[in-house]
Amino acid sequence: MDVRGYIEANSRGYFDALKQWLAIPSISADPARREDVRRSAEWLAARLRATGFPAAEVWETGSTDPSGGRGLPAVFAEWRSDDPGAPVVLVYGHHDVQPVEPLEEWHSPPFQPAERDGQLLARGASDDKGQVLFHDLGLRACLAAGAPAARSAPPVTLKLLVEGEEESGSPHLADLLRRERERLSCDVIVITDTSIWAPDVPSMCVGMRGLFGAQIDMTGPELDLHSGSFGGGVPNPLHAMAALLGGLHDSGGRVTLPGFYDQVAPLSAQERELIGRLPMREKEWLAAAGHSRAASGEAGYGTLERIWARPTAEINGMWGGHTGPGGKTIIPARAHAKLSFRLVAHQEPAAVEAALRRYVADHTPPGIEATVTSEGPGVRPAFSPIDSPAVAAGRRAMERAFGREVLFTREGGSGPEADLTDILQAPLVFIGTGLDDDRIHAPNEKAEMALLLKGAEAAAYLWDELAAAGPELTAGRPGGTESG
Ligand SMILES: [Zn+2]
Numbered sequence: 001m002d003v004r005g006y007i008e009a010n011s012r013g014y015f016d017a018l019k020q021w022l023a024i025p026s027i028s029a030d031p032a033r034r035e036d037v038r039r040s041a042e043w044l045a046a047r048l049r050a051t052g053f054p055a056a057e058v059w060e061t062g063s064t065d066p067s068g069g070r071g072l073p074a075v076f077a078e079w080r081s082d083d084p085g086a087p088v089v090l091v092y093g094h095h096d097v098q099p100v101e102p103l104e105e106w107h108s109p110p111f112q113p114a115e116r117d118g119q120l121l122a123r124g125a126s127d128d129k130g131q132v133l134f135h136d137l138g139l140r141a142c143l144a145a146g147a148p149a150a151r152s153a154p155p156v157t158l159k160l161l162v163e164g165e166e167e168s169g170s171p172h173l174a175d176l177l178r179r180e181r182e183r184l185s186c187d188v189i190v191i192t193d194t195s196i197w198a199p200d201v202p203s204m205c206v207g208m209r210g211l212f213g214a215q216i217d218m219t220g221p222e223l224d225l226h227s228g229s230f231g232g233g234v235p236n237p238l239h240a241m242a243a244l245l246g247g248l249h250d251s252g253g254r255v256t257l258p259g260f261y262d263q264v265a266p267l268s269a270q271e272r273e274l275i276g277r278l279p280m281r282e283k284e285w286l287a288a289a290g291h292s293r294a295a296s297g298e299a300g301y302g303t304l305e306r307i308w309a310r311p312t313a314e315i316n317g318m319w320g321g322h323t324g325p326g327g328k329t330i331i332p333a334r335a336h337a338k339l340s341f342r343l344v345a346h347q348e349p350a351a352v353e354a355a356l357r358r359y360v361a362d363h364t365p366p367g368i369e370a371t372v373t374s375e376g377p378g379v380r381p382a383f384s385p386i387d388s389p390a391v392a393a394g395r396r397a398m399e400r401a402f403g404r405e406v407l408f409t410r411e412g413g414s415g416p417e418a419d420l421t422d423i424l425q426a427p428l429v430f431i432g433t434g435l436d437d438d439r440i441h442a443p444n445e446k447a448e449m450a451l452l453l454k455g456a457e458a459a460a461y462l463w464d465e466l467a468a469a470g471p472e473l474t475a476g477r478p479g480g481t482e483s484g
């Protein structure tokens with residue numbers, strides 16, 4: 001039996017197991033569900049042990065001091081290859097789910113998984129339990145049917161880290177990665193929490209934009225002034241703020257912060273060509289974009305290039321002065337704005353913060369005081385070059401599963417990927433088979449059952465593809481030796 005045959009023959013067992021797991025309401029944001037998140041972790045660890053993982057553990061996160069900062073548990077599993085030189089691969093996913101409100105909009109209860117017309121309906125079906133568990137089925141297929149004879153261990157050393165707080169912003173992940181850096185050390189990180197373009201247009205995500213946010217406050221006079229008595233004679237902070245914000249982009253839609261583009265990796269001709277081959281229909285895209293009436297952005301780039309591969313500056317809010325009913329003839333004392341920047345490789349949030357501070361200082365007129373307050377350290381962008389050995393191996397695995405060419409996408413969101421790649425010092429490969437219309441985070445989340453099985457098949461091939469690429473992947477190891 002080959003991999004595909006094995007997966008077909010065992011799909012019922014996979015879906016039945018997945019439905020058991022989906023029935024556990026592991027909502028990380030809900031303090032009343034902490035025990036359910038723990039049960040979800042224990043369920044997965046037991047499943048992985050049943051598959052044959054010699055080690056499958058529930059890891060506590062956060063402070064071990066019960067008085068504060070206790071996190072929700074993650075699952076770690078490890079199965080070493082018989083070949084000590086084989087690459088070490090870490091699969092990352094999450095077993096927590098989003099809240100389910102408004103409940104009345106669900107056609108079937110979110111934690112009573114239902115199968116309908118080839119779809120599996122439940123909270124977590126796509127994001128992310130269905131995708132995490134396809135790795136389990138894929139590994140079973142790889143062991144049973146991936147080689148001439150059944151194997152007793154995977155062709156790569158396989159590690160899994162399945163987090164329980166991703167939907168709550170992964171507050172303890174970075175600490176966990178640092179604490180367990182040794183056991184998590186790897187040559188490649190496989191992220192399994194992404195979408196493909198369409199069922200008949202398989203694709204791989206190769207990047208996620210980063211983020212930096214800040215608030216600007218401007219103060220002019222100590223108090224709101226009568227504009228009849230003082231208007232025209234003192235600087236108006238709202239005018240200064242409007243001019244500063246208006247100058248953030250040039251006439252071509254480029255951000256004007258000094259040095260903003262210095263670290264931006266340009267799109268290669270090959271990437272642009274591949275992005276151009278995605279069947280993007282602008283009308284549909286605009287409809288999904290809140291029925292926007294026109295596309296706009298940086299000159300010289302298409303819409304997908306703008307939202308995936310180019311950085312942005314956005315004004316998220318601006319306020320000050322009189323906004324109530326009727327008129328009020330004042331020079332306002334203060335003006336405020338909130339900004340956020342979407343970043344692409346290899347921009348650093350700290351460098352963007354410095355550039356913003358310089359820009360604000362340069363654009364604050366005499367008599368106005370401006371302060372910039374950052375909204376935290378920001379998120380670094382994540383990016384995998386399409387010609388890197390790990391992405392090439394992932395692409396071959398996806399192409400074998402889907403039987404057609406696999407294109408590349410990027411995603412706008414910013415998850416824990418940057419921490420994973422930064423702290424563990426390994427490249428990312430995104431193997432996911434969700435769809436953008438899976439209604440993740442919304443009522444009636446679903447997964448296409450056929451695509452979950454395609455994911456399992458890609459996962460089954462992935463270990464052999466990565467093993468074959470071994471020397472290229474392990475070349476970056478310190479001392480060239482096994483680091484795990
Ligand atoms: Zn999610």
